[in-house]
Amino acid sequence: MTTDKPQILEFKSHGSSNIGFVTVAECQKDVPFAVERVYWTYYTPNNVERGGHAHRDLYQVIVAVSGNITITTEDRDGNTDVFVLDKPNQGLLMPPPYWHTMKFSHAAVLLSLCSMHYEEADYIRDYEVFKSGR
Numbered sequence: 001m002t003t004d005k006p007q008i009l010e011f012k013s014h015g016s017s018n019i020g021f022v023t024v025a026e027c028q029k030d031v032p033f034a035v036e037r038v039y040w041t042y043y044t045p046n047n048v049e050r051g052g053h054a055h056r057d058l059y060q061v062i063v064a065v066s067g068n069i070t071i072t073t074e075d076r077d078g079n080t081d082v083f084v085l086d087k088p089n090q091g092l093l094m095p096p097p098y099w100h101t102m103k104f105s106h107a108a109v110l111l112s113l114c115s116m117h118y119e120e121a122d123y124i125r126d127y128e129v130f131k132s133g134r
């Protein structure tokens with residue numbers, strides 16, 4: 001798997017509509033790094049855009065465990081992609097350093113599997129700094 005570009009990962013799901021489903025992501029197999037941190041977001045109003053930053057070193061896999069999440073990514077050359085997460089057995093692999101913004105449907109829950117502990121120094125929050133590669 002090439003891990004240098006944002007891409008949708010499909011996770012295996014077990015079960016059926018009769019009994020429900022379970023989806024599994026194992027580190028270094030389904031997720032191409034060791035998970036050091038997990039965070040989740042919820043109750044984001046659907047008129048709010050979150051994100052608006054890039055990371056220097058962090059890899060993450062973002063899952064919409066409930067609802068829909070639309071994620072726009074941009075590289076330093078201005079190439080953009082739009083990913084719609086609308087299935088709980090999918091994740092978006094987000095490598096560094098992609099600028100990304102996110103919009104949420106009503107009651108969407110975002111789960112992120114992260115390769116690093118939280119470090120504010122890993123964030124690039126200024127778009128001009130991101131574009132300049134500093």
Ligand code: TYD
Binds near residue numbers: 053118
């Ligand atoms: P942030 O990543 O800036 O959210 P978004 O880009 O989606 O708006 O995080 C919001 C706040 O939460 C910010 O003050 C930092 C804090 N935070 C942590 O303390 N630890 C974490 O692991 C994360 C993801 C955020």
